Amino acid sequence: MEWKGRRQSSNVEDRRGAGRGRIGGSPFGRGGGIRIPTGGMRRAGGGLSIGTIIFLVVIYFLFRAMGIDLLQVIEGGPVNMPGFEQSDGSQTPRGSAEEEEMKAFMATVLAETEDTWHGIFQANGEEYQEPRLVLFSGAVQSACGFTSAASGPFYCPGDRKVYLDMSFFDELARKFDAAGDFAQAYVLAHEVGHHVQNLIGVLPKFNQMRQRLSEAEANQMSIRVELQADCFAGIWGKFTEQKGLLESGDLEEALNAATQIGDDTLQKRMQGYVVPESFNHGTSEQRVTWFKRGFDSGRMSACDTFSSPV
Known part of the structure; x- marks a missing residue:
């Protein structure tokens, strides 16, 4: 059938792999972002301890290795998990x-x-x-x-x-x-x-x-x-x-x-x-x-x- 290059319907929902990419429940917020814990890591004077800074650096590079840019998340940008593509604010399996x-x-x-x-x-x-x-x-x-x-x-x-x-x-x-x-x-x-x-x-x-x-x-x-x-x-x-x-x-x-x-x-x-x-x-x-x-x-x-x- 000659089909390539012809119109594709927009009436397609891709639910393949639903539930994949979750560890201990969904870490994603309703908008597809990842929540960063705030509070509980600050010292009495308002600064961050050396241990906390090292922990955050490790977390940052860990997520980078997973293909997620936490800086982009903090700035409100889209998040793309490996094997997924962003579509209308949701994650679509690829x-x-x-x-x-x-x-x-x-x-x-x-x-x-x-x-x-x-x-x-x-x-x-x-x-x-x-x-x-x-x-x-x-x-x-x-x-x-x-x-x-x-x-x-x-x-x-x-x-x-x-x-x-x-x-x-x-x-x-x-x-x-x-x-x-x-x-x-x-x-x-x-x-x-x-x-x-x-x-x-x-x-x-x-x-x-x-x-x-x-x-x-x-x-x-x-x-x-x-x-x-x-x-x-x-x-x-x-x-x-x-x-x-x-x-x-x-x-x-x-x-x-x-x-x-x-x-x-x-x-x-x-x-x-x-x-x-x-x-x-x-x-x-x-x-x-x-x-x-x-x-x-x-x-x-x-x-x-x-x-x-x-």
Whole structure:
């Protein structure tokens, strides 16, 4: 996918490494500065003892070795911890060059979804409300509860945010044989598809109905919800193709990813057999079919999984 040099979305929250860099609790004040103890070190005459001066000098050079300039802190300047970058008064984790490129790619894909859905909503006389993308590592707290990375990427309608641990893409490539940047873009576009469902009332209605459904019925309805999100991802793919951003093999990467994460394929890989009544995302064939339907048509009306056989 041709993405470098294109607009990146500002709707990205980077929570990777949350809690790192703390020793005995957080030493940072609310503004990100480090408090310097005052009082308790002065002599009766108001001066500093030799021992105190030596202690302060040692502390100064210790923090210098850590990459923190205490003089800058005292003067009210910003503080940058090693491995972090300052952003709007907060500290944002910075990973390897590969991770930072992945972050830039996700921000670019998110921007492309914003452009696509703004256009579609405007054509229907409505206003698209953009979701936020939260990058995390390990586990994360959302309006939908505390979730570990093992659950995979997810969308939380409670706060209208997509949550993604980028290490999922390593697993997607190694464990599920679904490598490629457009496979990764498909994953994000699918979660944004759930956001679109939230805006148009599909998710609220499903969550309300689910309370009255049996487990089997809820699974069947969940499949229709997931397949529609795949179809919406396909619509984004269509608009991306029309912009001339797709490279040779990109579409195949997305279709392969849809195949590899089908319920039947996953169950065969994990346990050697399938249990159709437990499916809740759709088979590989269904996921490919509905992604292609969105990609081929570019129209939301083609993505009605609730009145069409799936």
